[in-house]
Amino acid sequence: MVYEWKQDRFGADAQMVGEELESIEYKDAESVVKAARKSRGELHKCFEWDDAVAGEEYRKEQARLLMRMIVTVAECETPTGRESVRIRAYESVRFQAPDGNAERNMTYIPTREVMRDPELREQVMERLRSTINEAETTAETYAYLVPSFKETRKKLAEARETIKA
Secondary structure, three states, rough: EEEEEEEOOOOOOOOHHHHHOOOOOEEEHHHHHHEEEEHOOOOHHOOOOOOOOOOOOHHHHHHHHHHHHEEEEEEEEEEEEEEEEEEEEEEEEEOOOOOOOOOHHHEEEEHHHHHOOOHHHHHHHHHHHHHHHHHHHHHHHOOOOHHHHHHHHHHHHHHHHHHHO
């Protein structure tokens, strides 16, 4: 698998970070920080380890950002030929932690696995619908300032309808 950064905010090699992430069995923010602490490799470089600057909760936020920023690159067929596409490597979904800890019910699972599982895929679809709803509200709110936002809102509503089922 080929890994890149959506935006490089970490100063670490995305390919090596991606490979290190693959070795973490249960990927939540706490587990990623724990693995990075042990690593001393590229994953370790993605975190602020000076306790005077950052505490454990901040490092968990860094882990969440890292998981949103790492993407995979794949080749796919399009009407115009082969094209490279970048997709998030991991999706954050509700999933029972192996230790049964209800507080640790959000985890990162490879996007390809999430899309193959109907229940997990529905979580992503619900997030997409919510994002579209937010965009619709924003377009409606500002339509009086920018008349083209009325048409934008209408197209967003049509898009939301296409992903209902």
